[in-house]
Amino acid sequence: MKDMEVTVIENREVIKDHFLLKAKVKGRIPAFRPGQFVMVKIQGPQVFLRRPFTAYECEKDTISILYKVKGVGTRVLSKMKRGEKTFILGPCGRGFSITERELYVVIAGGIGVAGVNLLIKSLKKNVWIFFGTSSSSNLSLLGNLTNYDLFISTLDGTYGKKGDVISLFREKIDDLKNKDVEIFACGPKEMYKSLKDALLKYRLPCQVLYEERMACGMGLCFGCVVETLDPKDPIKRVCYEGPVFSLWELSL
Amino acid sequence: MGTFPLELFGKKLRNPVMNASGTLGYGKEIERLWKISTLGAFVTKGLSVFPHKGNPQPRILDLGFGMLNSIGLQNFGIKRFLEEYTEFFIRRKTPVILNIFGFTEDEYVECGRLIGENPAVLALEANLSCPNVKQGGIIFGKDPKIVGRIVRGLKSVTKIPVLVKLSSEVTDIVEIAYAAYEAGADGLTLINTLPGMWKERDTLVRGGISGPFLKFLALKAIYDCKRSLPIPIVGAGGIMNVKDAILFLEAGCSAIQVGTATFLDPLAIPKIVKGLKAYFKRGQKW
Numbered sequence A: 001m002k003d004m005e006v007t008v009i010e011n012r013e014v015i016k017d018h019f020l021l022k023a024k025v026k027g028r029i030p031a032f033r034p035g036q037f038v039m040v041k042i043q044g045p046q047v048f049l050r051r052p053f054t055a056y057e058c059e060k061d062t063i064s065i066l067y068k069v070k071g072v073g074t075r076v077l078s079k080m081k082r083g084e085k086t087f088i089l090g091p092c093g094r095g096f097s098i099t100e101r102e103l104y105v106v107i108a109g110g111i112g113v114a115g116v117n118l119l120i121k122s123l124k125k126n127v128w129i130f131f132g133t134s135s136s137s138n139l140s141l142l143g144n145l146t147n148y149d150l151f152i153s154t155l156d157g158t159y160g161k162k163g164d165v166i167s168l169f170r171e172k173i174d175d176l177k178n179k180d181v182e183i184f185a186c187g188p189k190e191m192y193k194s195l196k197d198a199l200l201k202y203r204l205p206c207q208v209l210y211e212e213r214m215a216c217g218m219g220l221c222f223g224c225v226v227e228t229l230d231p232k233d234p235i236k237r238v239c240y241e242g243p244v245f246s247l248w249e250l251s252l
Numbered sequence B: 001m002g003t004f005p006l007e008l009f010g011k012k013l014r015n016p017v018m019n020a021s022g023t024l025g026y027g028k029e030i031e032r033l034w035k036i037s038t039l040g041a042f043v044t045k046g047l048s049v050f051p052h053k054g055n056p057q058p059r060i061l062d063l064g065f066g067m068l069n070s071i072g073l074q075n076f077g078i079k080r081f082l083e084e085y086t087e088f089f090i091r092r093k094t095p096v097i098l099n100i101f102g103f104t105e106d107e108y109v110e111c112g113r114l115i116g117e118n119p120a121v122l123a124l125e126a127n128l129s130c131p132n133v134k135q136g137g138i139i140f141g142k143d144p145k146i147v148g149r150i151v152r153g154l155k156s157v158t159k160i161p162v163l164v165k166l167s168s169e170v171t172d173i174v175e176i177a178y179a180a181y182e183a184g185a186d187g188l189t190l191i192n193t194l195p196g197m198w199k200e201r202d203t204l205v206r207g208g209i210s211g212p213f214l215k216f217l218a219l220k221a222i223y224d225c226k227r228s229l230p231i232p233i234v235g236a237g238g239i240m241n242v243k244d245a246i247l248f249l250e251a252g253c254s255a256i257q258v259g260t261a262t263f264l265d266p267l268a269i270p271k272i273v274k275g276l277k278a279y280f281k282r283g284q285k286w
Ligand SMILES: Cc1cc2nc3c(=O)[nH]c(=O)nc-3n(C[C@H](O)[C@H](O)[C@H](O)COP(=O)(O)OP(=O)(O)OC[C@H]3O[C@@H](n4cnc5c(N)ncnc54)[C@H](O)[C@@H]3O)c2cc1C
Pocket: A037, A051, A052, A053, A054, A055, A065, A066, A067, A068, A069, A070, A071, A072, A073, A074, A075, A111, A114, A115, A210, A211, A212, A213, A214, A243, B062
């Protein structure tokens, strides 16, 4: 883990309110596992704490994040220009653990696609991607993930199946029951709740990237905790014991 | 004014820089960035007799100029800390200050009793900013009589020096600090967060406000207490960099604690230690 001084080389609006920020690191960046994240220092008068974002792409000396403008911090971040400098702390947290499987299923809700991009790239083959978003105008968030087996839903029905991504996933669930499969998901809490309902039937292995508001991002403040079913230490820090948890371990 | 090395309660410390309670976890987490032995002493997050689960989410609010936290003193209990961490701090040759709290006066005293003799522990820091559940939630640290009773209780069960940590949200902090001193407190930690509140998803969330602005409140509390009492003061509240640290030492603090600054810059503490070393080497010239 390092606190790296970075220079913005690109901060481009991909679709409305969604940005891709690329930053150059002095020297080499440490290796990131899929699902690990960074704490970005955002320089602005109304922003005090750093903000967490999953590493979207990593190369020798550049790191990218794909983010959605949610509030004051991300709004200020979206105004950063090429050449501006800031600090990012990473790699933070534990990422996804990947074991050899016959099939991988990745489910992403909206900006959740940012959390699984590195993962999908490292899985390479036998990946089904379920992507749910509000409208067809958001499809470019998929970037070059279009080379994979894609199942898409939109809330407004302008592309793919109309409805949410878990309803779409439910339609395929019986195809998975006899397969050696692992499921990965990234999206809002409500999505994990309905995913859990959907999976109760077969209890397939499933890892989810869980989000909670953070101050330190490295296990110091106990601000980002989530309740789990672990009998010894039920309360876990998302930034330290997570952000990836087994869906079956969380008490959703 | 603090020096290198520093003597506190008859023990030599490497330097006068500590972390503020609750801002460096249980002590092992930060070692991915720097060694805990960078510190003069490590201060634990608040520990209690029984494990405590803390508050539900949301626990953090960014105020733009500081933060509001509602961690609710989550901790796994003082016994478990002593069992699992004593060895680690001894190996690192880093003395520990145990920040303790209770929901009743007896629970504070019980914390003192549980420690026994522990070679790693430099002092106890009694956080008196918790609500007294038996008396309907008033803050212990607001009543000089209660403060006196807790300190006397602790002093009767342990030989380990007792620091009393106070909030400046009282009418007269000197009155409270004096009660602690009279009861035998060995030092003061000034100051804790200030209580605040916000509303989210229809829930009211109470918490403590910390950050750079606290510096001005802390300095006043420190100055007032320093003038009236002959015991060492450990300064905390809004220290963000070496300049702030020097200001606190100049105000009469024996040592200083860095809290929220670590969240903005995880290297704030090693930078302050380095800066202070250089400052003392130059003969205390800034
Ligand atoms: C491990 C992790 C990885 C993340 N990765 C990404 C990513 O790759 N791309 C991306 O766009 N976002 C990601 N997020 C979410 C991102 O951190 C928040 O959207 C961001 O912090 C909001 O900051 P803000 O100042 O704009 O919002 P604020 O003004 O602080 O709040 C605005 C709204 O955003 C919500 N919010 C605040 N913090 C978080 C949070 N940590 N998670 C979810 N909602 C939050 C608040 O509840 C509020 O409703 C991640 C979060 C975590 C914990």
